Amino acid sequence: xxxxPPSISKxxxxxxxxxxxxxxxxxxxxxxxxxxxxxxxxxxxxVIFTAIAIGAFSMTVAEIADILAERFEEPYASFVLxxxxxxxxxxxxxxxxxHATGTEQGLxxxxxxxxxxxxxxxxxxxxxAVLIGxxxxxEQEHNEDTSSTYTTILLVAxxxxxxxxxxxxxxxxxxxFQASVxxxxxxxxxxxxxxxxxxxxxxxxxxxxxxxxxxxLKKHKDKESSECIIQGNDSYIFDRLPSIVNLFVIFILIxxxxxxxxxxxxxxxxxxxxxxISSGLAGLIIAIIAVSPxxxxxxxxxxxxxxxxxxxxxxxxxxxxxxxxxxxLMLLSYSNGIQLMLDFNAFQVGALxxxxxxxxxxxxxxETNYFEGISHLMFxxxxxxxxxxxx
Numbered sequence: 001x002x003x004x005p006p007s008i009s010k011x012x013x014x015x016x017x018x019x020x021x022x023x024x025x026x027x028x029x030x031x032x033x034x035x036x037x038x039x040x041x042x043x044x045x046x047v048i049f050t051a052i053a054i055g056a057f058s059m060t061v062a063e064i065a066d067i068l069a070e071r072f073e074e075p076y077a078s079f080v081l082x083x084x085x086x087x088x089x090x091x092x093x094x095x096x097x098x099h100a101t102g103t104e105q106g107l108x109x110x111x112x113x114x115x116x117x118x119x120x121x122x123x124x125x126x127x128x129a130v131l132i133g134x135x136x137x138x139e140q141e142h143n144e145d146t147s148s149t150y151t152t153i154l155l156v157a158x159x160x161x162x163x164x165x166x167x168x169x170x171x172x173x174x175x176x177f178q179a180s181v182x183x184x185x186x187x188x189x190x191x192x193x194x195x196x197x198x199x200x201x202x203x204x205x206x207x208x209x210x211x212x213x214x215x216x217l218k219k220h221k222d223k224e225s226s227e228c229i230i231q232g233n234d235s236y237i238f239d240r241l242p243s244i245v246n247l248f249v250i251f252i253l254i255x256x257x258x259x260x261x262x263x264x265x266x267x268x269x270x271x272x273x274x275x276x277i278s279s280g281l282a283g284l285i286i287a288i289i290a291v292s293p294x295x296x297x298x299x300x301x302x303x304x305x306x307x308x309x310x311x312x313x314x315x316x317x318x319x320x321x322x323x324x325x326x327x328x329l330m331l332l333s334y335s336n337g338i339q340l341m342l343d344f345n346a347f348q349v350g351a352l353x354x355x356x357x358x359x360x361x362x363x364x365x366x367e368t369n370y371f372e373g374i375s376h377l378m379f380x381x382x383x384x385x386x387x388x389x390x391x
Contacts, residue, residue: 020236023056023057023059023060023063024056024057024060026052026053026056027053027056027057027060027256030049030050030052030053030056031049031050031053031057031256031260033045033049033053034046034049034050034053034260034263035263037049038050038263038267043267043270043271044271046263046267047264047267047268047271050260050263050264050267051264051285051289053260054088054092054257054260054261054264054289055289055292055293057253057256057257057260058085058088058257058289058290058292058293059292059293059296060253061084061085061088061250061253061254061257061293062081062084062085062293062294062296062297063238063293064238064246064249064250064253065080065081065084065250066080066081066297067238067239067246068080068243068246068247069081071243079316081294081297081313081317082294082313082316082317082320083320084250084254085290085291085293085294085317086317086320086321086324086325087254088254088257088290089113089117089286089287089290089291089321089325090324090325090328090329090332091254091257091258091261092113092257092261092264092265092286092289092290093110093113093114093286093325093329094329094332094333095258095261095262095264095265095266096109096110096113096265096268096269096286097110097329097332097333097336097338097340098262098265098336098338099262099265099266099269100265100269105269105272105273105279106269107340107341108279108283109269109272109279109282109283109286110283110329110340111279111283111342111343111344111348112279112280112282112283112284112348112387113282113283113284113286113287113290114283114321114322114325114326114329115283115344115348115349115351115352116280116283116284116286116287116288116387117287117290117291117317117318117321117325118154118318118321118322118352118355119284119287119351119352119355119380119383120284120287120288120291120295120380121291121294121313121314121315121317121318121321122314122315122318122355122356122358122359122376123355123358123376123377123379123380123383124288124291124295124376124377124380125291125294125295125298125310125313125314125317126298126310126311126314126315126359126373126376127372127373127374127375127376127377127379127380128295128298128299128373128377129295129298129299129301129302129307129310129314129373130302130307130310130362130368130369130370130372130373130376131370131373131374131377132299132302132303132373133302133303133305133307133310133368133370133373134368134369134370134371134372134373135370136302136303136305137305138369139367139368139369140302140305140307140367140368140369141307141366141367142208142307142308142310142311142363142366142367142368143204143205143206143207143208143308143311143366144363144364144365144366145202145204145205145206146205146206146308146311146312146315147311147315147359147360147363147364147366148360148364149197149202149205149206150311150315150316150318150319150359151315151356151359151360151363151364153190153194153319154315154318154319154322154356154359155353155356156190157187157190157319157322157323158322158349158352158353158356160183160186160187160190161183161322161326161342161344161349161352162349163179163182163183164176164179164180164183164341164342164343164344165342165343165344165345165346165349167179167343168341168343173339173341176341176343177339177341179342180330180340180341180342180343181330183326183342184326184327184330184331184342185327187322187323187326187327188323188324188327190323191319191320191323191324194319194323206308206312207308208306208308208309268282278387278388278389278390280347280348280386280387280388280390281387281388283387284384284387284388291317294313294314294317297313298310298313298314301313307368311363315359326342330342347386347387347390351383351386354379355379355383358375358376358379359376362375362376
């Protein structure tokens, strides 16, 4: 006799439905509120509701990307999420560029957002996930070749960004812009080689270690009984959709995020000027909004003892944030008659270098624990303090 799935009451079903679709529901509601208050000229509520809507839709993008990631093996699985998040980041920063109309404060906010995205990925995302994973499993193992490769890449990229920053002291804007263009091209070419390295010649560098897989198998077995109540329902629609349809949905959501980002940029720039918000803090806020879905995914992965995926997401997203975000923003800016210089200040480049050194020290042996997670979070707290006060 075939066993039937347990019946589910309307209350439990509604609760499960809300848990599955709360991000989409919030995205729609706060989008409407955002458009409404934007039309009324209420900048404060417009920016707040727009940020919540962008965060909610970004969460949906991350969840769909996570579903697609489960259908692929590493490193392609992490690529789906990191590329989706970076597209959101590029959209947000490009809208800031357009509405900054070439002002120094607006462009400084964009540069702060580029650096802050890496800082948040490498400290908040990695730190929080490693902390939670460490509290759950004491120690977690990942492929040490992954972190070694990524920290090398990021160190080279950071050194490349130093070139236009040094030329800034020559007070020659033409040379500074030329250097910025050259460095952007170099970063893009470098990423092509990195992509080949990741997907063709050295794929094994980005795959999980045996111990982590053993923990993951045990975790999945422990979860089977708790998930039986929703087995057979296939309640989450994106689990049932083909990959090509899910990709199309991601495209639609990113388009909606782009529309909201225009409101966020237009009203946010005015508010930042009125309240005297530093460009560093403004960039940090943008980075947190863009990276928040990745953080949730990484925390979930850490709880499931998928620390390899956490490292791939954190360091992979940081790599893409520099290697692709910078060249693409340079190209988009130039096509709109705006010269984006890569003259990052000493604080930004210094924080980036120290972040990479810290990540190298906490991941170089292929093991992580909760103390290393706390270390990254404390570093971020110090960075956020300076970013708030630094002008």
